[in-house]
Amino acid sequence: MVIKVLELVGTSNESWQQAAENALREAARTVDHITGLEVSNMTADVRDGEIASFTANVKVAFAVDNNRRKA
Secondary structure, eight states, rough: EEEEEEEEEESSSSSSHHHHHHHHHHHTTTTTOOEEEEEEEEEEEEEEEEEEEEEEEEEEEEEEEGOOOOO
């Protein structure tokens, strides 16, 4: 089995977890066989002394479909 990793950035106005889930949800629209997710960095934009938006850098791992590989 071969595993590939995509690096994505998710954003949310609610939380870092939601930012990571948004990135995963978007990846899942076009990528099959997702096996895991790693959050590598979390940041936030601050406005008027409060967090305005959350950003999560994530790595999404997925298994390569061997049936689609060319010999």
